Amino acid sequence: MRFDLVDLQLFIAVAETRSITNGANRVHLALASASARIKHLEAALGVSLLERGRRGVELTPAGESLLDHARIVMHNVEAMRGDLAAFSRGVKATVRFLANTSGLSEYLPKALAAFLSQHPHISIDVEERESADIARAIASGAADLGLAAEHALPDGIERIPYSEDRLVLVTARQDELSNRRQVDFREVVERDFVGLITSSALHAHVTGHAARLGARLRFRARLNNFDAIGQMVSAGIGVAVMPEVAAKRCARSMKINVVKIRDPWANRRLAICARSFKALPKPAQQLVEHLRKMAPKGRPFD
Missing domain, CATH: 1.10.10.10 (Winged helix-like DNA-binding domain superfamily/Winged helix DNA-binding domain)
Known part of the structure; x- marks a missing residue:
């Protein structure tokens, strides 16, 4: 046939x-x-x-x-064309990689830079997506690898534990919530917020959970990175939802406090995912092994 x-x-x-x-x-x-x-x-x-x-x-x-x-066949054909065309530029392979906001902003830049330095003939196309979209793209063959929240991955997708990705509430130090250890998201949905731009995967994730509570978050400012958000929060413009790793980094130099969000959706775990790790092209397998070695130390899945 x-x-x-x-x-x-x-x-x-x-x-x-x-x-x-x-x-x-x-x-x-x-x-x-x-x-x-x-x-x-x-x-x-x-x-x-x-x-x-x-x-x-x-x-x-x-x-x-x-x-x-x-769709899988045509994706592979396009990947083949791209990889072969890359020979003329001295690049021998391209890995197509999707990541959620936390992974792309906090974990991947350093890890990917180290990988690319070690493998000059490999390039990586990285795109930010919400975890559910990453799962669909991996399942359909539209991407080689993903870094996504594990809860969004169906059983048919293979995954390797990578790190925790807790979401927390960030407040100014003078805020009435700043001395709280934890808070229910329902308690803050009527507050002024500072957040990421609307095209970000994290924005869609947070506003989606607000909508499930029957609320529409009120944003005083939308910015494109967590450091800028932290500065706004420090100035008392509003509260923000951030990955814990980004919030703690900002708190070292800004007048902000970190408050745990009690809701289950805020306690996420990141995983490297693929349709089949054994079936990946060798460059993608090399990237997986590199990411495993570069995974945050500690207790990623405690």
Whole structure:
């Protein structure tokens, strides 16, 4: 059985647009040609892939399965093209890596810099995502590796413990909450907040849990790093939710206090994740081993 990459690109486009017409337009094929390709694909596989109706098409169970495999195949083809093109720049491989806000801001910069220094022929494409999005991307083959909150990872994804990633409340020292050891998030949702920009994964995580409490957080300022947030909190502009490691780092030089958030969602554990560590390309396996060695010391999963 042979598969044409154009057929797979077309099928993905049709599945995503729920329309053969729109799918054909996306991959620059005539409608008649696209329809013929889909029918040929169904005939070759011996199954119906689409349910055709007046409002477009819906995937059959076989179509859903093909979509998953087609996305993985096309991701691997694009990865192959990128890696081969990189030879002309003296770079031999690229690892596609997704990380949540805490991992990207607090843990990875130093570790990745050390890895890249040791491996001059490997490059790393790093993108910030919320942990649930990382899990979906890893499962679909859209990324090689992830660093995500373990609770968001389904059973089918392999993981290696990396570190704790507790979220805490940060207050000014003169704030009425500053002497509290812990607080329920419900107690502070009506306060003024300082936070990360709206495109950050942590912003989505925190505001999502506020929404579950029926609250919409009121942000006095949104900034792009924890140090700037700490300065705002120190000045009494508002409270903030930060990873504990970032909060304690800021507290060494700023007039802020760190208060534990009692809610279960604030006690997260980070894990390195992949569909299969054994099936990873060698450069990605090398990065995994490097991250394991560079993992924060102490009791990551106590």
